[in-house]
Amino acid sequence: MQDNKQTTQEPVQNGELPLDDMSKLEDTKPKDDKPQETGSVSIIKLFKYSNWVDYILLFVGIFGGLAVGILNPLIIMIMGDVFDTFNVSSDSSLDLSNMPLEQQNILNHVIFDSVTSSVNTLILRMLYITLGSTFGKFLYRFCFFILSERIGLKIRKLYFSSLLRQDSTFYDSQETGTLTSHISIDVQNIQKGISQNFGLLFEAIASPITGYVIGFVKCWDLSLVILSIAPFMILGTIFMGSSTKVTRSKGDVYDSKAGAIAEETLGSIRTVQSFNQEKAFSEIYSQNVKSAQKWFVIGGHFLGIGMGFVMFTIFCSITLGLFYGTVVLRGDGGMKNVTAGAILVVFMSNVISTMSLSKISMPASALAISQASAYKIYQIIDRIPDIDATNTEGLKP
Template identity: 30%
Template sequence: MDSAMESEERLKVDLLNRAEAETSNAKSHEEVKTESDLKDKKQKTEKKKKKEEEDDKTRTVPFYKLFAFADSFDILLMILGTIGAVCNGLGLPIMTILFGDVIDVFGQNQNSSGVSDKIATHGNGLGFPMTILFGDTIDVFGQNQNTSGVSDKIAKVALKFIYLGLGTLVAALLQVSGWMISGERQAARIRSLYLKTILRQDIAFFDVETNTGEVVGRMSGDTVLIQDAMGEKVGKAIQLITTFIAGFVIAFMEGWLLTLVMIASIPLLVMSGAAVAIVISKMASRGQTSYAKAAVVVEQTVGSIRTVASFTGEKQAISNYNKHLVSAYRAGVFEGASTGFGLGTLNITIFCTFALAVWYGGEMVLEKGYTGGQVLIIIFSVIPGSMLLGQVSPCLSAFAAGQAAAYKMFETIKRKPEIDASDTTGKVLDDIRGDVELKDVNFSYPARPEEQIFRGFSLSISSGSTVALVGQSGSGKSTVVSLIERFYDPQSGEVRIDGINLKEFQLKWIRS
């Protein structure tokens, strides 16, 4: 009997141990599953955030929406700036016309049989300075050297140059001041609206959508990019495009055949000028970034010098600093080499184009009756106009950067918070007792929606009583205070003061 009872007790113990083992295994499996689920959710959340950040970088606003916050005075300034930019852009093409008049006044052998040979001789002398070759060309073209009327004609042309200079002075003043002042005014207005919008947002916005560094970065960095995109560079782009279009219109009016021949050189001129401008801006930006990173290393090292010294991290700090300096040095070397090669390519393209234009212009003088002034008007309308068109590319890059920077800021400015601190509507009680009640509250933080803080939580605090909320870290003590101050709204349930739902009160009055 005793042995039977002992065996039965052993069997029960074994069964209990197995049951406990199975339970613990099940719990461990559940814990592992829960941990893996949490990890998966965190990974998905991180991937979602990264994707949203990448999307934000690629999203832009239409160019015209950069000026959405302009007032009537800004619009007037932009109109005056545009008129000034157009007039300033016309200055160079008009100068070429006056220059052609000067060439027709100077010179010596219009329509002589030796023009073509002389032009070919001087056009191939690329080893001489350009000014000497240019003087030789003027001597070949023209019509009335040493005549008594030269002085009077030159005086009239000189007076036109003075008028042109005064006109471009006024135009440049309107262009630069109009666009810079309007850009500064609009950028200041955007900064003010952005800060005002940030301060009226609910706390959930700062938990999920932004942080302190991002706000400061957008206030200091993105607004500069936006201002750059809608300021002086707009006027410059209008000026350069006007010069290009006006130059070609004048060239076709003076001699369409020579202009068509010169069009073949436009792609090379535009690409050379654009490549030089883009490389310089990119390499300068890369160098500035490296220096900024080096400055961060210095700031962090000096700011935490006790920690650095306690772990003997001085050599590591110097090594990190030198790495960024080396990167900046390499960017500078590459910038110098690229710029030199680009400028050399641009110069050889310009001089070869001059050689082609001057040689073919001599043929046009003999065969089509062109004057020397017409030939050089066409040359100096097409070549500088094409080069200036290539300089538009930095302006276009600034426009693109401004459009991308404006997207997130404008989205934030348009955002309407669910809990609006600036809302003046709602109840205001003349007399308040101070009874606080949380009834069947379900709540989880927006940044951690998978972690339930309250599930059907209820709490009643009568007026005049002293209540202590006690519990372990993360049990929801500060959450109760946040809900009473209406930093957050519960997903379900109500927070009441004197029996009235907190959402019905004016928020400023509750917090004051």
């Protein structure tokens, strides 16, 4: 006979398991598969599911946005040239006091022909710039609209496919309705960030840079005076973008929870009524809605404070520019022989470029929101479950 091997177990003392059994139980605890609600992806990872067609649309749209941003400030240069062309009386070399009447008439015809020819040339240049700007705006709006629709459709397909491959432990950690709210709200936020707002971001960046270059070439000292306020404006713009990103991300979390509770309650309304839990679910829904409203209101306050500060800095730069512009016209500035048209170009280009900096906040905020929304969706798309229904590897019967 074979000896039967008896296994011994440590007795249970005071209702507690031995340490070895406790460690085994801890290893079998279910993992927390719930994805993180807050975070953001980089701009490059925002286009991680794009193909070569999407990249062509992206680069063509970026080119159109940069072209519009560069061409718009050039119109200001033409306006300055037109101003100098009409300002014939500023030529101090003309002495008409001792000139005969016939010579004055001849001179008037010469000046008229010269002004007409110069103005016609400038009008054609302005027409070409306007046509180029119009085509560039159409180009980037068209490309980014198609790009956003293509990427949005791909994300929806990948997101739905990822949901189908997940195991039951993943769904146990999710609130009912949260997954559907991601595909309806977050995907739309991603599309808003990479649609026309993305092209507008490049336009808003290229326009002030071009305007500042024009201003420094025409009169560097006046440009420095006007730009002395620009750092404060940049700080205000950064404040608006960062505050909007944080508050919108936190508000979307509570908004998704409220939508999930509403969908779950309405889908099981008979069960809720049978247990007389209408008031309880209503209170939970109201708490999430109020929390989302609180963060959205805080974000609105921050946005208003930042916008007010930016406008204050713009008016300060206008005041300094008007004061120092008169100094330059008198010949007491750093650059000499500066015409009135050049002063107009410097003033307009720097002021408009400084005001254009505030336009960066809107597309930048939309991009920040899309990055935060993509973080939540991409986590689910990239998640590999422990039991993958689509995995064909391993032993097969």
